[in-house]
Amino acid sequence: MMTRAEAYAELTKYVDNKNLLKHMISTEAVLIRLAKHFDQDPDLWGMAGLLHDIDYEDTKEQPEVHSLKGAEILENLGFTHDLIYAVKVHNERHGLPRNSLLDKALYATDPMTGLIVAGALIRPDKKLSGVDVPFLLKKFDQKAFAKGANRQQILSCSELGLTLEEFLGLGLEGMQGISKELEL
Numbered sequence: 001m002m003t004r005a006e007a008y009a010e011l012t013k014y015v016d017n018k019n020l021l022k023h024m025i026s027t028e029a030v031l032i033r034l035a036k037h038f039d040q041d042p043d044l045w046g047m048a049g050l051l052h053d054i055d056y057e058d059t060k061e062q063p064e065v066h067s068l069k070g071a072e073i074l075e076n077l078g079f080t081h082d083l084i085y086a087v088k089v090h091n092e093r094h095g096l097p098r099n100s101l102l103d104k105a106l107y108a109t110d111p112m113t114g115l116i117v118a119g120a121l122i123r124p125d126k127k128l129s130g131v132d133v134p135f136l137l138k139k140f141d142q143k144a145f146a147k148g149a150n151r152q153q154i155l156s157c158s159e160l161g162l163t164l165e166e167f168l169g170l171g172l173e174g175m176q177g178i179s180k181e182l183e184l
Contacts, residue, residue: 001079007047010077014054022182024050026113026175027106033174034105034160047079048086048106067091092153104159111149112157112171115139118146120184128172128179136168 002010015021031049035042055070071088082102089096090106098104116131119139123130139145140154157167175182 001043001047002077004043004046004050007050011051011054014073015057017057020053020056022117023113024053025178025181026117027052027109029178030109030113030171030174031102031105033170033177034109037170038101038105038160040101044080044083045102045105048083048102049109051079051083052087052090052106052110054087063091064093066093068094098156098159101160104156108154108157108160108167109171111151111153112167113175115146115149115154116168116172116175117182117184118149126184128176128182128184131172131176133165133169133172136172137165140164140168 011021011024015024027049028046029049031045032042034040035045051070051074052067053070054073055066059066059069067088067090071084074084074087082100085096086100086102086106088094089098089103090110092107098107115136116128119131119136120126120128140151154167155164157164160167162170175184
């Protein structure tokens with residue numbers, strides 16, 4: 001597997017949008033935290049998070065091919081089947097089963113990062129340090145808050161054996177660890 005620096009260099013060949021890059025870095029951080037929680041390979045999980053939307057700028061107008069094209073790119077770059085499948089299955093449009101812990105973690109984490117960022121952005125200091133799990137749980141039930149964060153997808157954290165509270169806690173911890181990089 002390529003190094004994180006090599007993977008990031010490849011990613012920036014496909015993605016220019018700064019906010020999309022921050023989303024992928026956030027997903028990477030959360031998946032690394034989850035991998036440690038589940039005693040899994042944090043390098044593999046982090047790489048899946050970092051690269052999961054590598055094709056998004058090319059496929060945003062064609063959501064039915066999003067993640068399929070990304071999986072193809074990652075296959076050409078020599079990534080493992082486990083990583084490629086997790087990327088492919090994170091787009092529910094394909095109807096593929098989420099088999100592994102990684103598949104389930106990436107699927108649930110993808111929208112959660114947006115919920116956490118939205119929580120930080122409405123704080124007076126616009127920092128992740130001002131966000132806690134009770135605040136996120138309260139905001140989770142408000143449909144107008146972070147509308148793009150698919151609540152059902154986030155709730156699939158139960159497939160990991162995690163409550164929503166536990167999942168948000170691990171996610172927030174992962175993202176707070178890279179708050180400087182996220183400028184939050």
